[in-house]
Amino acid sequence: MGRERGAGVRGSVAAAAARWRAAFVALFVPLSAAKLWLACTLPPFGDEAFYWQESRHPAWGYSDLPPLTAWLVRLGEATAGHGAFGTRWPFLLLGGLLPWLLVAFARRAFGDARAAWQAGLLSLLLPLAGTLGVLALPDVPLTLAILLALYALLRAMAEDRAWQWLLLGAALAACWLTHYRAAMPLLVGLLLCVLTPRGRALWRRPGLWLALAAMAPGLVPLAVSNWQQRGAGVAFQLVERNPWRFHADALAQPLEQALACTPVLYALLLWAAWRAWRRRGEGAPWDLLAVSSLGFVGLYFALGLFADDLRFRAHWPLPGYLPLLAALPVLWRERDWRLAPWLAGAVAALGLLAGLAYLGLAASGQGAQRLAGLKAFPSNFVGWREGARAADALLDGRPAVVVADNFMLAAELDFQWNGQRPVYALDSPLNAKHGRAPQLAVWRRDEAALRAAHAGEAVLLAVDETALRERERLDWLGSLCGRLDGLRPLRRLDLFGGAKRIAFYEGTVPAAAKPAGDPAACVVWREAHVAQYGND
Numbered sequence: 001m002g003r004e005r006g007a008g009v010r011g012s013v014a015a016a017a018a019r020w021r022a023a024f025v026a027l028f029v030p031l032s033a034a035k036l037w038l039a040c041t042l043p044p045f046g047d048e049a050f051y052w053q054e055s056r057h058p059a060w061g062y063s064d065l066p067p068l069t070a071w072l073v074r075l076g077e078a079t080a081g082h083g084a085f086g087t088r089w090p091f092l093l094l095g096g097l098l099p100w101l102l103v104a105f106a107r108r109a110f111g112d113a114r115a116a117w118q119a120g121l122l123s124l125l126l127p128l129a130g131t132l133g134v135l136a137l138p139d140v141p142l143t144l145a146i147l148l149a150l151y152a153l154l155r156a157m158a159e160d161r162a163w164q165w166l167l168l169g170a171a172l173a174a175c176w177l178t179h180y181r182a183a184m185p186l187l188v189g190l191l192l193c194v195l196t197p198r199g200r201a202l203w204r205r206p207g208l209w210l211a212l213a214a215m216a217p218g219l220v221p222l223a224v225s226n227w228q229q230r231g232a233g234v235a236f237q238l239v240e241r242n243p244w245r246f247h248a249d250a251l252a253q254p255l256e257q258a259l260a261c262t263p264v265l266y267a268l269l270l271w272a273a274w275r276a277w278r279r280r281g282e283g284a285p286w287d288l289l290a291v292s293s294l295g296f297v298g299l300y301f302a303l304g305l306f307a308d309d310l311r312f313r314a315h316w317p318l319p320g321y322l323p324l325l326a327a328l329p330v331l332w333r334e335r336d337w338r339l340a341p342w343l344a345g346a347v348a349a350l351g352l353l354a355g356l357a358y359l360g361l362a363a364s365g366q367g368a369q370r371l372a373g374l375k376a377f378p379s380n381f382v383g384w385r386e387g388a389r390a391a392d393a394l395l396d397g398r399p400a401v402v403v404a405d406n407f408m409l410a411a412e413l414d415f416q417w418n419g420q421r422p423v424y425a426l427d428s429p430l431n432a433k434h435g436r437a438p439q440l441a442v443w444r445r446d447e448a449a450l451r452a453a454h455a456g457e458a459v460l461l462a463v464d465e466t467a468l469r470e471r472e473r474l475d476w477l478g479s480l481c482g483r484l485d486g487l488r489p490l491r492r493l494d495l496f497g498g499a500k501r502i503a504f505y506e507g508t509v510p511a512a513a514k515p516a517g518d519p520a521a522c523v524v525w526r527e528a529h530v531a532q533y534g535n536d
Contacts, residue, residue, distance in 0.1 A: 061225025095133015169214020478519020
């Protein structure tokens with residue numbers, strides 16, 4: 001009877017795991033289809049277009065990033081051709097691998113198949129993770145590599161096999177090939193090796209040093225590219241993009257994270273982090289879960305109080321949430337919570353649908369029109385196709401050098417033309433703000449290169465009047481008359497009710513820039529002012 005009862009329990013557990021696996025697959029398949037559709041139809045984000053430009057200039061690294069993002073874009077286009085899908089499919093694949101890797105991590109951590117599939121299902125519902133891979137962004141390989149490193153470390157701390165330490169080193173090398181934020185998993189690992197008994201024991205294991213040795217090749221491209229560009233990448237990431245002074249608005253980060261994760265799930269994640277920290281003394285896996293989750297979430301919060309306050313950063317703590325997703329099903333089963341998982345899943349599902357719907361609206365002109373006038377208007381996704389068509393018409397029978405007023409518009413036009421004609425970018429403040437100015441200089445696509453190669457030639461200037469914040473527009477738009485000679489308006493595109501405005505001018509390339517005059521006297525600023533405010 002006892003054996004029969006035990007077999008019945010095991011059968012019941014296996015059946016429950018099978019049901020949750022089926023639920024995971026039932027969500028994974030349509031979500032993957034939706035992401036595939038978005039990846040094929042959503043116009044490239046401005047940064048994606050620049051990564052595509054980087055992929056056409058193979059190098060050890062670039063002024064904004066190490067080389068892996070560009071390598072993946074190049075792989076995508078080499079196998080699938082030029083276009084949105086060709087650019088994005090490697091990232092779509094990596095984003096699709098993330099929930100499966102989390103299932104493997106959770107199963108290894110707790111030995112519970114049912115909880116593992118529940119964790120995977122939660123990762124699909126978490127908007128930050130569920131939409132990962134739609135865009136060709138470095139956070140996709142970075143997040144996957146960090147989770148792979150955690151999985152390898154989880155196994156290496158328990159089994160201490162050479163291949164596990166080598167896998168850890170390879171994952172950390174991939175992090176360094178992707179982004180400078182690779183420093184964060186190393187810092188979190190250091191905290192683990194200082195704050196926990198099992199972590200302190202790692203200093204005496206040869207495997208830890210084997211992992212660090214395996215990681216070292218990932219630093220080579222970063223070191224070489226910074227040497228070639230005189231430290232441009234390090235200077236941008238550590239100095240230029242960060243004010244390094246306290247700004248109180250960053251105290252709202254928990255509210256931003258609650259919106260990004262959905263409020264109920266975010267509250268449960270914080271509760272899971274607290275429970276993991278309380279149980280860290282129990283050893284595996286709670287010590288690793290506690291330090292890795294609170295390390296990422298806490299350190300990014302502290303960094304955000306003093307660092308870059310201009311760019312979207314809600315995705316930064318995602319690597320810290322993933323281990324908590326693995327722990328949540330185990331923790332709420334211990335408390336016999338029945339309502340919380342369903343409530344968290346339902347609210348997270350609404351957040352995921354909202355995120356997918358937003359991207360779906362941005363993918364179509366009619367959808368973007370509905371977002372016009374809202375703060376959430378997807379300005380960096382729209383307008384470049386219409387701009388490229390207008391430029392083609394203006395260039396028909398009118399040979400000219402194409403110049404955009406900032407790197408993002410230049411990259412988008414270049415993407416649309418598939419690199420068939422050179423596109424220069426003026427030295428906009430936007431270029432420096434995003435760390436792209438040094439790279440444009442290396443490619444000879446900045447103002448200095450324009451004047452050196454094309455002085456006296458006709459120019460077609462494309463101006464995105466909505467690219468900069470309103471307080472910055474007067475000085476920038478007013479300076480364009482000193483950067484190019486004889487500017488005369490040709491055509492204007494007022495798209496989505498004026499939410500996106502691109503204007504075209506003809507002129508000539510001067511041999512040297514002129515001293516800045518009265519910004520309000522420049523025809524570019526006057527035309528932009530009239531377009532926005534009328535003749536008042």
